[in-house]
Amino acid sequence: MKATAALFLFSALVTGLHAQGTKADYDRAKELGGKARSLVTDSTPRVTWTDTGTAFARTRDKVIAIDLATGKTRAATKEEADQAKIVTKNVPVLPFGRARSRDSSDQQPLEIRNETNETIGINWIDSRGESKSYGTIDPGKSATQSTYSGHVWSITDREGKPFAMVRTPDYPGVVRITGRPAEASPRERRSERRSTSGRVSPDGKTEAYVQGGNTLVIRPLPDGTPANATVLSPGERFDNETDWSPDSTRFVISSAKDVSVRQVTLVQSSPKDQLQPKVEKIDYVKPGDPIRQPFPRLYDAAAKKEIPVDHALFPNPWEIKELTWAADSSEFMFVYNQRGHQLMRILGVNAKDGKVRVIHEDKTDTFIDYSQKFYFRHLPETKEILWMSERDGWNHLYLIDTANGRIKNQITRGQWNVREIVDVDATKRTILFKALGTIPGQDPYYTHFARVNFDGSGLMRLTESNGDHRITFSPDQKHLIDTWSRMDQPPVTELRNAETGKLVCELGRGDDSALQKTGWSRAEPLSAKGRDGKTDIYGVLIKPSNFDPAKKYPVIENIYSGPHDFFVPKPYHAWTRMNDLAELGFIVVQIDGMGTNWRSKTFHDVAWKNLADAGLPDHIAWIKTAAATRPWMDLSRVGIYGGSAGGQNSLSAMLHHGDFYKACVSDCGCHDNRMDKIWWNEAWMGWPVDESYTRNSNVTDAAKLQGKLMLVVGELDHNVDPASTLQVANALQKADKDFELLIITGADHGAAETPYGSRRRADFFVRNLLGVEPRVN
Structure with a gap:
C-alpha cells in the first residue's frame, strides 16, 4: 500500500507539473490579456469647472x-x-x-x-x-x-x-x-529678443552671426558694414547661437574642435525592397572616445573683439549648459559638468575682463547623477540660483546666493528625494515638486506632490493616500484632481484643495471585480530585506489566473537594473507582459535592488563601476523571503530574463549566481560597457576607461556559464551595438558552452519584445523550467 500510494503521489505531481505550459495556457494568456483592461471599470471622472463655486x-x-x-x-x-x-x-x-x-x-x-x-x-x-x-x-x-x-x-x-x-x-x-x-512693434521685438538668445542684440542695434562654420561676423544694424571678429583655425567651428547680455554690450558664443566620430555598421539581411542586403552606417560614440567639447567665448560687441576667458576651472567638459546673464550684465554664468561626472560647477565669468570664479560646486568620489537629478534656475532679479544636489545623501533643493556663492538655505531636507520640479513661482517664492519617500510606511517609490517656500518653510504635502499619484489643477489653481493607484489598487480619484492639500471629496474608484471573476488576481507588491539584512527592497509578484496553491510553480524574474531609474511598476496595471508569461504556469517577479535610482545616494552608489552586481544579491534575498511563506514557489527552478541593460543583468545572473538561476533569456544586452553608447556607460562606470570595464564585462566571465541560456538580438539594433551580443556568443563558443542564439531579422532594439521574439522566449522557459515541449503552432 505504501509503494502504491507513493507511486500515485508521484504521478499526481508529474501530471500537475505537465498541465502547465500547454497550448491552452498560451491561448488563455492571449484571450485574457486581450480583454483584461475592458473588464476594469474606470471611474476616473472628467471634471468641468465653473465660476459659481x-x-x-x-x-x-x-x-x-x-x-x-x-x-x-x-x-x-x-x-x-x-x-x-x-x-x-x-x-x-x-x-x-x-x-x-x-x-x-x-x-x-x-x-x-x-x-x-x-x-x-x-x-x-x-x-x-x-x-x-x-x-x-x-x-x-x-x-x-x-x-x-x-x-x-x-x-x-x-x-x-x-x-x-x-x-x-x-x-x-x-x-x-x-x-x-500680427507684425510685432519694435518695442515688442526688443522685449522678445531680451528673453531669447539669437543673432540680434536685445536693443536691435547689433548683429552677430557665423559664416561657414568658422568665421564670426559682427555688424551694426540696420545696414552697417560687417567685420570679422574671429576666424577659427581649420578643424574648429562655432556653434550658431549667441547669448547676449541684457545691455547689448557683450555676447557669448561657443566654439569647439571637431573630432572623429566612431561609426557602427548594421546589415539588413532581408530588406523589403530588394534582394541584396543593405548596409547602414550610424554615428555611435562609445566610452573613452574623443568628444566634441564646446567652450564659451566672450565678445565685446562695440569693439568687435574677443575678451579671453581662462579655461582652468573648466578644462575637460562633458557638457557646458544653462548659460545665463546677470541682470546688470556684469557677469554671465554656466554649469560645467566635467567628463567622468564627479565634479559639477556653477561658474561666473566677469563680462569686462573674462576672469572666472566658482559660484558653487558639487564633488563626489562616485558619480553625480546629472541626467536624472539636475535642476538649475537662475533668478537674476534676486541674484539667486535654485539648485538640485545629493550633497547630503538625498536629492534635495538648495537656494544659492550668486554674489558670494554661499548656500542661503537648504530648501528641502530629510531621508526622501525630490523627484522633479513641477513649477516655480518666483513672485510668491514657492516651488511645486514631485517627491518620493515622504510618507513613512508607504512604498518609497510612490510619487507624491508637495509645495515649499524658497526659505524651506511651509512644506505642504498635497497628496497623502497610499499609492502613486498624478494631479491636474483647476484653471484658477485653487483645486486639484488627484488620481492615485497601486499595483493592487485600481485608480482612486480625489478632489483636493490646492492651497492646503485638504481632501474635499472622493470622486471615483476603479473596479476590477469583473476581471477577478475570471480567476485573475491583482499583482502583489512586496518588500523584504536586502543583502545587508537591514535595507528594504521592493518588488512585485504575479500569479497565473488559474493559480492553484497546491501546485509548485517555477519562478521567473523580469530584470532591468539600469542605475538611471527604478523599474518595478507602481501604478495599477490590469495586465502587463509579465502576466502573459505567468499564465503559462509561472510565478513572475520584478525587483528593484541596490544600485538602482531614487533611494539614498549610498543605495545608488552600489552601481559605481559595479554594473555586474545588478542588485542580484538583493533580488535573491527578496525571492527567498517571499518563498519562505509561499510554498508554491519552487526555488529549484528559477529563470530570469531582461533586455538592454536587463540583457546584461540577466546574463550576469547566470554567470555569477548560477547556483540560483537555472535558465536565462538575454535580449540585446550591453554585455560589455565599452561596446555601448557613451553617455549611459560613462555615467556609471566613469572616465577614463579603466580595468573596471573589463571586470564588469559578461564577455570576460562567459566561461562561468551554468544552466540554459538563450541570447536574442535584432540585426538592426540602433541602441546597443549588436556586436555586443555576438562577442558574448564568441566567448561562449571558445569556452565550449552550449547556448541558443536567436537573431531576429529586421528587428531593432528590444527584439525579444516582437511577437516572434516573445513567443520564443516563452517557449524557452516552458521547455527548460516546466520540462514540456510547448505546443503553440
Whole structure:
C-alpha cells in the first residue's frame, strides 16, 4: 500500500507539473490579456469647472455636482449634466523663442482648429527644444492632439513659418488659428529678443552671426558694414547661437574642435525592397572616445573683439549648459559638468575682463547623477540660483546666493528625494515638486506632490493616500484632481484643495471585480530585506489566473537594473507582459535592488563601476523571503530574463549566481560597457576607461556559464551595438558552452519584445523550467 500510494503521489505531481505550459495556457494568456483592461471599470471622472463655486464630475454612468467650499456632493440635474460636458478653454499663446516641453504624466487633450484658408503643420517641441512633426490640418478642419500638460506645440505653415506656439495647460484646451500673427512693434521685438538668445542684440542695434562654420561676423544694424571678429583655425567651428547680455554690450558664443566620430555598421539581411542586403552606417560614440567639447567665448560687441576667458576651472567638459546673464550684465554664468561626472560647477565669468570664479560646486568620489537629478534656475532679479544636489545623501533643493556663492538655505531636507520640479513661482517664492519617500510606511517609490517656500518653510504635502499619484489643477489653481493607484489598487480619484492639500471629496474608484471573476488576481507588491539584512527592497509578484496553491510553480524574474531609474511598476496595471508569461504556469517577479535610482545616494552608489552586481544579491534575498511563506514557489527552478541593460543583468545572473538561476533569456544586452553608447556607460562606470570595464564585462566571465541560456538580438539594433551580443556568443563558443542564439531579422532594439521574439522566449522557459515541449503552432 505504501509503494502504491507513493507511486500515485508521484504521478499526481508529474501530471500537475505537465498541465502547465500547454497550448491552452498560451491561448488563455492571449484571450485574457486581450480583454483584461475592458473588464476594469474606470471611474476616473472628467471634471468641468465653473465660476459659481460648483464643479461637475462626469463618469460613464453619472454626473455629480460638488460644492467646492464644503465638499458636499449630489446628483446633478439633467440641465446641469447637459452643461457639464467637457468644455475646452482657449490656450494662451507663447512668444516665439526657446520654449521647451516639461516632463509630465498629466494627460490632457489639446484641440487645434485651423480657421485659415491654408494647411497648417503641427509640431511638438521636446524637452531639448527640438521640433518633431505631428502632421498637418487642412483649412477649416480641426484635430485633437493627445498630449500632456506642460508640453509645447508649434503651429506653422507649410514652409515652417510660425502661426502660434502654445504650452498645453492643466485642462482641456483649444487653439484657434485664425491667421498669421500680427507684425510685432519694435518695442515688442526688443522685449522678445531680451528673453531669447539669437543673432540680434536685445536693443536691435547689433548683429552677430557665423559664416561657414568658422568665421564670426559682427555688424551694426540696420545696414552697417560687417567685420570679422574671429576666424577659427581649420578643424574648429562655432556653434550658431549667441547669448547676449541684457545691455547689448557683450555676447557669448561657443566654439569647439571637431573630432572623429566612431561609426557602427548594421546589415539588413532581408530588406523589403530588394534582394541584396543593405548596409547602414550610424554615428555611435562609445566610452573613452574623443568628444566634441564646446567652450564659451566672450565678445565685446562695440569693439568687435574677443575678451579671453581662462579655461582652468573648466578644462575637460562633458557638457557646458544653462548659460545665463546677470541682470546688470556684469557677469554671465554656466554649469560645467566635467567628463567622468564627479565634479559639477556653477561658474561666473566677469563680462569686462573674462576672469572666472566658482559660484558653487558639487564633488563626489562616485558619480553625480546629472541626467536624472539636475535642476538649475537662475533668478537674476534676486541674484539667486535654485539648485538640485545629493550633497547630503538625498536629492534635495538648495537656494544659492550668486554674489558670494554661499548656500542661503537648504530648501528641502530629510531621508526622501525630490523627484522633479513641477513649477516655480518666483513672485510668491514657492516651488511645486514631485517627491518620493515622504510618507513613512508607504512604498518609497510612490510619487507624491508637495509645495515649499524658497526659505524651506511651509512644506505642504498635497497628496497623502497610499499609492502613486498624478494631479491636474483647476484653471484658477485653487483645486486639484488627484488620481492615485497601486499595483493592487485600481485608480482612486480625489478632489483636493490646492492651497492646503485638504481632501474635499472622493470622486471615483476603479473596479476590477469583473476581471477577478475570471480567476485573475491583482499583482502583489512586496518588500523584504536586502543583502545587508537591514535595507528594504521592493518588488512585485504575479500569479497565473488559474493559480492553484497546491501546485509548485517555477519562478521567473523580469530584470532591468539600469542605475538611471527604478523599474518595478507602481501604478495599477490590469495586465502587463509579465502576466502573459505567468499564465503559462509561472510565478513572475520584478525587483528593484541596490544600485538602482531614487533611494539614498549610498543605495545608488552600489552601481559605481559595479554594473555586474545588478542588485542580484538583493533580488535573491527578496525571492527567498517571499518563498519562505509561499510554498508554491519552487526555488529549484528559477529563470530570469531582461533586455538592454536587463540583457546584461540577466546574463550576469547566470554567470555569477548560477547556483540560483537555472535558465536565462538575454535580449540585446550591453554585455560589455565599452561596446555601448557613451553617455549611459560613462555615467556609471566613469572616465577614463579603466580595468573596471573589463571586470564588469559578461564577455570576460562567459566561461562561468551554468544552466540554459538563450541570447536574442535584432540585426538592426540602433541602441546597443549588436556586436555586443555576438562577442558574448564568441566567448561562449571558445569556452565550449552550449547556448541558443536567436537573431531576429529586421528587428531593432528590444527584439525579444516582437511577437516572434516573445513567443520564443516563452517557449524557452516552458521547455527548460516546466520540462514540456510547448505546443503553440
